[in-house]
Amino acid sequence: MNSFSALIPLLIIVFASLCIMILEAFLKKENKDYLAYISIIFLVVCGFFLVRAWNKDFSYFNGNLFLDNLSLFFSFIFLITTFLVILISMKYISLQGVNCGEYYSLLLLALSGMLIMVSSGDLLVIFLGLEVLSISSYSLAGLRRKDEKSSEAAIKYFLLGCFASAFLVYGIALLYGATYSTDIASIINHFQSGESLGLMALIGLGMFVIGFGFKIAVVPFHMWTPDVYEGAPTPITAFFSVGPKAVGFAVLLRVLYPYLKNVQDSSKAIFLLLCIISVLTMVVGNLIALRQTNLKRILAYSSIAHAGYLLIAILAQDNASLVFYLTVYIFMNIGAFAAVIALGKKDKEYLELEDYAGIGFKYPWIGATFSVFLLSLAGFPPTGGFLAKFYVFSAAVRQDLVPLVIIGVLASLISVFYYLRIIVYMYMKEPSYEVDINIDNPGLFLVLFLCLYGVLQLGIFPGNVLILIKQAVTALL
Amino acid sequence: MIELFLVFVIFGFLGVLLVVMNKLLGPKRSNPTKESPFECGSPYLQDGINPFPLKYSLVAFLFLLFDIEVVFFFPWALVFKEIGITALIVMFAYIFILLIGFIYAWKKGAFQWER
Amino acid sequence: MIPLSYFLILSAVLFVLGAVAFFVKRDLITMFMAVEVMLNAANLAFITFAKSASSIDGQIIVFFIVTVAAAEAAVGLAIILLIFRQKKTIKSEDINLMKG
Numbered sequence: 051m052n053s054f055s056a057l058i059p060l061l062i063i064v065f066a067s068l069c070i071m072i073l074e075a076f077l078k079k080e081n082k083d084y085l086a087y088i089s090i091i092f093l094v095v096c097g098f099f100l101v102r103a104w105n106k107d108f109s110y111f112n113g114n115l116f117l118d119n120l121s122l123f124f125s126f127i128f129l130i131t132t133f134l135v136i137l138i139s140m141k142y143i144s145l146q147g148v149n150c151g152e153y154y155s156l157l158l159l160a161l162s163g164m165l166i167m168v169s170s171g172d173l174l175v176i177f178l179g180l181e182v183l184s185i186s187s188y189s190l191a192g193l194r195r196k197d198e199k200s201s202e203a204a205i206k207y208f209l210l211g212c213f214a215s216a217f218l219v220y221g222i223a224l225l226y227g228a229t230y231s232t233d234i235a236s237i238i239n240h241f242q243s244g245e246s247l248g249l250m251a252l253i254g255l256g257m258f259v260i261g262f263g264f265k266i267a268v269v270p271f272h273m274w275t276p277d278v279y280e281g282a283p284t285p286i287t288a289f290f291s292v293g294p295k296a297v298g299f300a301v302l303l304r305v306l307y308p309y310l311k312n313v314q315d316s317s318k319a320i321f322l323l324l325c326i327i328s329v330l331t332m333v334v335g336n337l338i339a340l341r342q343t344n345l346k347r348i349l350a351y352s353s354i355a356h357a358g359y360l361l362i363a364i365l366a367q368d369n370a371s372l373v374f375y376l377t378v379y380i381f382m383n384i385g386a387f388a389a390v391i392a393l394g395k396k397d398k399e400y401l402e403l404e405d406y407a408g409i410g411f412k413y414p415w416i417g418a419t420f421s422v423f424l425l426s427l428a429g430f431p432p433t434g435g436f437l438a439k440f441y442v443f444s445a446a447v448r449q450d451l452v453p454l455v456i457i458g459v460l461a462s463l464i465s466v467f468y469y470l471r472i473i474v475y476m477y478m479k480e481p482s483y484e485v486d487i488n489i490d491n492p493g494l495f496l497v498l499f500l501c502l503y504g505v506l507q508l509g510i511f512p513g514n515v516l517i518l519i520k521q522a523v524t525a526l527l
Numbered sequence: 528m529i530e531l532f533l534v535f536v537i538f539g540f541l542g543v544l545l546v547v548m549n550k551l552l553g554p555k556r557s558n559p560t561k562e563s564p565f566e567c568g569s570p571y572l573q574d575g576i577n578p579f580p581l582k583y584s585l586v587a588f589l590f591l592l593f594d595i596e597v598v599f600f601f602p603w604a605l606v607f608k609e610i611g612i613t614a615l616i617v618m619f620a621y622i623f624i625l626l627i628g629f630i631y632a633w634k635k636g637a638f639q640w641e642r
Numbered sequence: 643m644i645p646l647s648y649f650l651i652l653s654a655v656l657f658v659l660g661a662v663a664f665f666v667k668r669d670l671i672t673m674f675m676a677v678e679v680m681l682n683a684a685n686l687a688f689i690t691f692a693k694s695a696s697s698i699d700g701q702i703i704v705f706f707i708v709t710v711a712a713a714e715a716a717v718g719l720a721i722i723l724l725i726f727r728q729k730k731t732i733k734s735e736d737i738n739l740m741k742g
Contacts, residue, residue: 177710181710208721209673212718213680224687227690
């Protein structure tokens, strides 16, 4: 249905971002805390409009922007992500000296980019959304201007991100040359009608996948990930580890699911490419994570490894399990980063593994919730992480991808080791020095609680969410 | 005769290949002596390229942005008559966003020469 | 009349040159310029395809890519300037606080 309502959520977020930017320029220094509350209010209003559009299939701009159930579901989880990130940032940015209003403005701009990406079926619009997301991400990574690590993260993210965008654009150009269209549906239609895929189309699709491979950080396109994650301000790292990754998978789902399902490609080149990337990602990500001692780097490599499991879901063509995995992943990863942020005080963050010795007894709440998130990331029942992995692997077995599943299970066995090592440090090591943290941080504890609730709810009673996801993925059929 | 020619081709190619590969793959370690314009003789007094203050770098970045964003006005002007009032509203929204960016930069002091 | 395939070959060559220069060069500005070359190779491909299909879409897409490149340039140069103020160098091997 063609209706202006399809544009409203996006307009609200962009307007909120502009509003905060202007307020930032005109507000006094001591009133800047309000900007967080203003952005949260806008997020809630936007969420309200998204919920009301469920099952309505609004579209606008001649169908170039649409809100089907899948884009609504993804938009909603991105909204939740940004909400959680803003909550954990409120204290952090004043403690770590990033206290500027542009922080929230850029965060909302990045969110608007993600909303554009999930609610369009046109490759050009997806690219523009990606650039809105990326350019605000580059500046977010470098926001701690006094810190050399932060600028280093920004420049690395910027250069590799631009490089990936160039690949993506060239891929889109080749696809446009092969089919004379940038619309996903007509590209797939064109492929279906042809006898065999032309070399140009195949290369174009491959470059498209590679370009997105950089964004979702799969091996061998992951080089920037650990450095950027380590250097960026920690709440932004939490955002990077879930936001761009989830949106990348949402787009890959829209492009690759109809492709793998409908197009008869005798050479299976794209399928093989994805298989190789997936195996490499799972194995290399988990193996390198074993030797890391910095918490942010461990979580970075763990997020790389998770991209591998998610690729299995794409290869198995099981959309529901992919969306469920992403939903769980958002809660457990943001929760884990929130626990890392909790260990900090003015101008000091505790990020080394040694700092975590004895934390479990000294700060029981942080220790307990962090352990739950780590167990969920490792895939232990009764957490959401277990169910998510279970669904993905069983879907892959149904599609005769047994070798991939075996590698996936072995890789997650490796991952158990480094996740448990953090828990062992927290509960079984004697602290050799005093770690003193700022405990007065209500927003952060709210996030820890919400993520704990999310992980356990999705692990024990996933029924309601699964029904929503089933409704959402019908949009792809 | 042809063997001699082949020898020239193969070894010529090999030579070029090795030089190129060395250039591409070899490590590039630089030290102050290597960087200097003359390795011997009297020490030079100052750099050939003097650093100069980039007071207007911010203005340059902003100019780059606003200059390029105006590119959308041209296709808009071409189709304006066909689309009508919608085109006007859309363009005003676009200018509004640019204007907010401009106000932000102004208020933040990006246009002040001396700081 | 130059055949259209020549333009495509030129765009492919430009793209590969940009990609190689990105990995070979050790200067942040040059690396960034290499990326711009790659983007413009894509622009050339878009225009060629638009011409061969006599459709206007490809030319409009170029407008968008050019503006995106400008936005990237503004942010990127600002970041490079920030790096230069901190370290007094823009060689990529000097940016090594974190090992990847």
